[in-house]
Amino acid sequence: xxxxxxxxxxxxxxxTDHEVSAVVPALQTQVHRDxxxxxxxxxxxxxxxxxxxxxxAWWMVVLxxxxxxxxxxxxxxxxxxxxxxxxxxxxxxxxxxxxxxxISHELLEIIGDPDIDQVVFDQPxxxxxxLYAMEVCDACQDENFAYDIAGVKVSDFVxxxxxxxxRPANGTQFDHGNAIKQPLELLPGGYIGIFDVSAGxxxxxxxxxxxxxxxxxxxxxxxxxxxxxxRDQWLPSKRRG
Numbered sequence: 001x002x003x004x005x006x007x008x009x010x011x012x013x014x015x016t017d018h019e020v021s022a023v024v025p026a027l028q029t030q031v032h033r034d035x036x037x038x039x040x041x042x043x044x045x046x047x048x049x050x051x052x053x054x055x056x057a058w059w060m061v062v063l064x065x066x067x068x069x070x071x072x073x074x075x076x077x078x079x080x081x082x083x084x085x086x087x088x089x090x091x092x093x094x095x096x097x098x099x100x101x102x103i104s105h106e107l108l109e110i111i112g113d114p115d116i117d118q119v120v121f122d123q124p125x126x127x128x129x130x131l132y133a134m135e136v137c138d139a140c141q142d143e144n145f146a147y148d149i150a151g152v153k154v155s156d157f158v159x160x161x162x163x164x165x166x167r168p169a170n171g172t173q174f175d176h177g178n179a180i181k182q183p184l185e186l187l188p189g190g191y192i193g194i195f196d197v198s199a200g201x202x203x204x205x206x207x208x209x210x211x212x213x214x215x216x217x218x219x220x221x222x223x224x225x226x227x228x229x230x231r232d233q234w235l236p237s238k239r240r241g
Contacts, residue, residue: 007060009049010061013090060085076229089102104137121197136157156176159172
């Protein structure tokens with residue numbers, strides 16, 4: 001049994017509670033079997049009704065749109081100031097993306113960096129350096145690299161070696177699917193938040209291809225948006241179980 005407890009709930013209109021709850025066993029398998037042995041962080045994942053969320057658990061909430069103004073739409077913390085993960089199912093459908101890959105992506109990233117404050121500093125020379133956001137799925141987020149667990153598509157994720165720039169190419173495993181061949185490599189459709197400390201331009205988005213427009217701007221309510229927002233502007237949810 002893990003210390004971290006994550007409750008998944010459905011607040012969307014495009015998915016039923018049954019559809020959401022049905023993917024939770026696959027998500028739990030991914031966390032226990034695939035993610036925890038690599039990253040050393042585990043979590044127990046369960047589905048609960050929206051009116052039964054616990055103040056002592058982290059929440060993973062399935063919503064409709066990233067700009068919705070309803071309950072939880074713009075909140076950043078649970079009622080007990082614990083992490084919230086958000087999945088925008090209607091937005092996924094609009095762009096032809098699979099919501100199960102998205103929820104897997106967000107689940108692993110909330111476990112890996114719950115407070116959205118962890119970074120890795122890469123200093124290739126004496127006067128140059130870049131901070132890389134500790135986002136474990138962004139570099140390989142495209143659905144072409146997703147994999148199957150019991151009929152549910154889940155997101156690929158990087159291994160710790162991905163952030164270790166001194167590692168030689170093909171020297172170790174850099175992601176679960178073994179598609180990445182060198183440190184800091186972005187697969188097609190991938191991206192990562194970076195902060196060039198010598199340029200002083202703040203957080204920017206590095207993408208595998210400059211033609212990728214959908215991910216070039218952070219969606220309202222997303223982790224990338226929250227990383228740019230000062231912590232004193234984060235809001236607790238008023239919702240309680």
